[in-house]
Amino acid sequence: MLGGYFYTTLTERYPVFGAWFYLFYCFTMMFLILNVLVAIINTSCELGSQELLSKSNEFEIMQFMMKSLKTKISWLSGETAEPELDDATAEVQLRIEKLKSSRINRLQKQEVEAMSTFEKSMKALKRLDNVNLDRNLGINPENKYKQSTRRRRPSQ
Incomplete structure (x- = not known):
């Protein structure tokens, strides 16, 4: 070498x-x-x-569930035991909050897209109503356009 x-x-x-x-x-x-x-x-x-870090540990989730179950059972029995928050529990709760916030953000984006689609469709329906109104009144927009262009041509 x-x-x-x-x-x-x-x-x-x-x-x-x-x-x-x-x-x-x-x-x-x-x-x-x-x-x-x-x-x-x-x-x-x-x-x-x-x-x-991106993968969740099954044992951490089980420990979190058991601790929360114990605190709820102690509340029913009348004991006032405060839940112990260790690093694993705090990490699981942080992951849950991140998942909730990412889902809320995704739903908000979908809602904005749906609203813009709705607005576009309403504008298209208004334009269609205007065209249908002209036809119901007996005005053909195509003939109206042709007549207006004929008038504008200078006489030869």
Whole structure:
């Protein structure tokens, strides 16, 4: 990897500077290779941690459900035990809130799209009513247009 043949050729031609140059080359290449290796390992660790954060843990959800059930049962029995909030419970509640907010945002976007579609359809219906009104009154918009263009032509 570091070029053993390269060392012998270099030291034969340049006995002092060849050895120093080869030493500098070895340190530089090892430094670059180790940096690339560390960067690859760092990237894979980040991807793995992101994947783990995106997945929910079944045991955390079960623990959350059992704690909430215990607090409700203790309330029915008359005990006033405050629920213990640990990191796992807080994380599950945060995930639930994120899911709720993302669903609300999606529903709001759908509502806006539906309203714009409704407005467009109402405008189209008004235009259609205007055309139908002209026809019911006996006015043909096509003939009206043709007559108005004939009048505008200069006489020859």
